[in-house]
Amino acid sequence: MTPTPKLETRNLGRVVDGDRLLEDVSVSIPESTVLVVVGPSGAGKSSFLRLLNRLDEPTEGTVLLEGEDYRNLPPRDLRKRVGLVPQDPALVPGTVFENVARGPLLRDESIDETHLPELLERLGLTGYEDRDVEELSGGEKQRVAIARTLLNDPDVLLLDEPTSHLDSKAEERVEALLVDLIRELDLTVVMVTHDEDQARRIGDHVLILRDDRVDRVGPVEEVLA
């Protein structure tokens, strides 16, 4: 018997007002693996990630987290466990600290005094706590957004094109940080990218979406050969 995948989608789909955003996606993500999602613009990649975090409601099929239908979990618990770094970092006006700690601040929880500095260090943001996010570069903003999600200690990390708005130097830096994070924290990841080379470097499995549907899915070395 194969172990229960960390995350699994079953015939997942969504239609809004007659517009189809995604259709019939069934894929499983074993623990500690990285699934990369590639496909042309408008193929439904962001729609897929939003469904995994339940920011949108599936109109067809569902998602299983460790074998359990995620609609049976309280949405806030699910979102802490399956953390999304959105395509747009969408930082709030304020300092780096206020943004990285936004989860516990909004939930009115205390902030872990060791976890937060450790995360800042991992993301190369030590000493940035009091900086105004307005002054940050694109790469720095993206790293703040990643730290913000990781502070929740998610079981699964969802990344939506984390390097796509960055210049090539910042892109390299963020990608290298991600590779280290994934290895050191032993993360289960679903990452959207439009860059097939990046998909090869980071992914274990790849899902190719085209016109809101699965085009191909399988191990990176087979599918993106």
Add this chain to the structure above:
Amino acid sequence: MDTVLEEFLEQFTDPVLLTGLAQVAVAAVLAALVVGLSHLRGLTLERELAVALVRGLVQIVAMGSIVGVLLTVDFVWSGVILLGMMIGATWISKNRGEGLPGVVRVSFVAIVFGSGLVIVTMTLAGAIEATVRNLVPVGSMIIANAMQINSLALDRFKSEIASNRAEIEAGLALGAPPTAVISRHVETGVQASLIPVIDSLKSLGWVWIPGIMAGMILAGENPIYAALYQFVIMAMIFAAGGLTSMTSSLLIGKYVFTDAEQLRDVETDSSS
């Protein structure tokens, strides 16, 4: 019923109406002068001006007749009349908040709660005389302002949500409670809605002498009492408006999320 009708008809035979008509005639001559001037200046506005003047006169006299009827009915009817006004106010507010989920229910509850609480409290406290003659006009002023403030709050809240969608969803994606994620935008809506009332409170007395005070002075009241009563009215408007916009923002802040705590679509039209 006969006496009510008699009382109503009496209003039209009141000799004061003759004085009124004479005054209208003088004002009309002045207005006609302006219409004539605009014609001479080639403004081609005279038709519109004339229509506006006649229309205004007819509307306001019709309104006066309705108030005349209202003044003859029993005190308990004032509740029904005010409720009718609240429904009308909800209807108008609805257009402002168009595209926000649950906007009609939210506006109705907020306007009834905000203006109702103030009207009832002030009536019980004796600041509004418990007669139709007092309750209806003062109540309608409070309701109209609550409506305006409610519309402003909803309008602002709607554009806040539309322009901060990414930020709100990023907060939700962290597993944060929707009310906490949205509270900043709720506050912005309430603050924006109260700016006009706060400004008129500030300018009270030196930029403008508001209608009630002017009317009371014209009617021969002690000007200081008229001033005090005007302040009471402004304070009531402020209180009712504040309660209304806080209520509607809080409620709408719940309606914009689904049961699974997802941000609903908020349709914004091109005009806003």
